Amino acid sequence: MKSVRTDVAIIGAGPAGLLLGHLLHQAGIDTVVLERRSREYVEQRLRAGVIEHGIANFLEESGVAKRLRAEGLVHHGIEFRLEGRSHRIALSDLYEGKAITVYGQSELVKDLIATRLAYDAPLFFETEVERLEGLTSQECTVHANGTGVPIVVTADYVIGSDGGHGVAVRSVPEGTFNRAERVYPFSWLGILAEAPPVSDELIYCRHDRGFALYSMRSPTLSRLYLGVSPDESLENWNDERIWRELTLRLATDEMPDLPQGPITERSLTAMRSVVVSPMRYGRLFLAGDAAHIVPPTGAKGMNLALADVRVLAPALIAKFLNSDETRLDAYSATCLERVWRAEEFSTFMTQMLHPHPSDEFENGVQRARARQVVSVESATRTLARNYVNLSSL
Numbered sequence: 001m002k003s004v005r006t007d008v009a010i011i012g013a014g015p016a017g018l019l020l021g022h023l024l025h026q027a028g029i030d031t032v033v034l035e036r037r038s039r040e041y042v043e044q045r046l047r048a049g050v051i052e053h054g055i056a057n058f059l060e061e062s063g064v065a066k067r068l069r070a071e072g073l074v075h076h077g078i079e080f081r082l083e084g085r086s087h088r089i090a091l092s093d094l095y096e097g098k099a100i101t102v103y104g105q106s107e108l109v110k111d112l113i114a115t116r117l118a119y120d121a122p123l124f125f126e127t128e129v130e131r132l133e134g135l136t137s138q139e140c141t142v143h144a145n146g147t148g149v150p151i152v153v154t155a156d157y158v159i160g161s162d163g164g165h166g167v168a169v170r171s172v173p174e175g176t177f178n179r180a181e182r183v184y185p186f187s188w189l190g191i192l193a194e195a196p197p198v199s200d201e202l203i204y205c206r207h208d209r210g211f212a213l214y215s216m217r218s219p220t221l222s223r224l225y226l227g228v229s230p231d232e233s234l235e236n237w238n239d240e241r242i243w244r245e246l247t248l249r250l251a252t253d254e255m256p257d258l259p260q261g262p263i264t265e266r267s268l269t270a271m272r273s274v275v276v277s278p279m280r281y282g283r284l285f286l287a288g289d290a291a292h293i294v295p296p297t298g299a300k301g302m303n304l305a306l307a308d309v310r311v312l313a314p315a316l317i318a319k320f321l322n323s324d325e326t327r328l329d330a331y332s333a334t335c336l337e338r339v340w341r342a343e344e345f346s347t348f349m350t351q352m353l354h355p356h357p358s359d360e361f362e363n364g365v366q367r368a369r370a371r372q373v374v375s376v377e378s379a380t381r382t383l384a385r386n387y388v389n390l391s392s393l
């Protein structure tokens with residue numbers, strides 16, 4: 001058995017846990033990060049990659065945005081494609097010149113892992129946290145299992161940055177957390193394809209056949225999604241069917257075909273919203289997906305996770321350096337105000353862009369809402385502001 005003592009034990013090496021570990025390390029606070037997956041797995045995991053203006057600045061201030069600034073794709077607009085017609089939303093013109101950066105979450109995770117390993121701070125991969133103890137006493141204990149070797153970490157605080165369905169939320173007495181949840185009747189079938197992007201900007205498409213999204217990772221890699229029924233299975237979707245359906249939904253008179261290429265990854269993701277509150281129990285603080293999940297239509301998941309860290313890191317630093325707990329006490333309420341704004345925006349985007357196969361009333365309302373967003377300036381402006389910078393408003 002291995003025993004470790006630290007100031008803050010962090011569960012999960014996703015963007016939230018890794019960035020928090022980095023900021024605490026810079027302030028001289030000891031951390032241990034425990035991750036149940038391998039380094040290869042977390043560095044390859046395919047996730048959304050849109051970073052808001054204020055979050056990109058926060059990453060830069062944190063000293064981890066060198067590659068993001070060099071390689072990230074800065075986008076000044078997005079497109080809404082409604083029933084075969086294109087409508088550009090000029091994000092930067094509509095919102096103070098600010099832009100989004102398209103940079104894969106896996107790239108950010110690689111940067112954060114490399115940063116942590118460079119200063120040799122403890123980061124245990126393939127180490128699954130199984131149990132937490134003492135969350136309301138002077139010292140917490142984290143029991144983990146590192147491929148057969150039990151690891152016990154004692155710490156002043158524990159951070160549950162362990163993603164959805166994580167062990168942290170399950171480790172508190174029944175009834176401690178409220179869980180507000182909504183399940184949407186859609187999934188996203190996502191692909192990564194070796195095909196040059198057709199557009200310099202993301203395309204959010206509402207078509208009566210279903211939702212589609214055109215995104216990209218580099219000048220040679222396209223990332224595309226189809227809204228499908230939640231009981232779909234990947235076996236029903238061969239490459240030919242995927243490209244045919246994407247083309248049917250995304251085609252316009254000017255762009256009747258999509259550039260196709262080998263599909264190198266495919267996945268199905270169910271869509272749901274979850275908010276766990278409060279985001280604290282005693283010495284346990286929740287951050288990122290552990291506390292809140294948004295449907296991916298608004299591209300807010302990673303931004304929210306990093307915005308939690310922007311509140312939690314200085315709060316922990318104030319406690320360790322100045323014995324000041326006021327910011328820790330305000331953590332949950334501060335974050336939840338933003339989280340609910342993001343839930344509202346993500347649900348708005350989802351409900352506007354995913355037609356229901358058998359609800360003509362809902363579909364009529366959706367079409368009207370989408371047309372309003374592209375044609376009424378105040379509505380377009382609100383969307384631009386939320387899309388570009390919701391987590392920093």
Ligand code: APR
Pocket residue numbers: 011012013014015016017034035036037042047048105127128129130161162163164166167287288289290300301302303305
């Ligand atoms: N022990 C150790 N590690 C764990 C455990 C456990 N019991 N349970 C989960 N983990 C790890 C997961 O393997 C994962 O690597 O916690 C990590 C959580 O990371 P993320 O899921 O990336 O969550 P977060 O850092 O909050 O980032 C949120 O992820 O889902 C997307 O859209 C979301 O982009 C957002 C981001």
Ligand code: PHB
Pocket residue numbers: 047048049050202213215216223296297298299
């Ligand atoms: C992505 O590039 O993977 C992406 C972009 C925007 C979204 C969701 C995913 O809303």
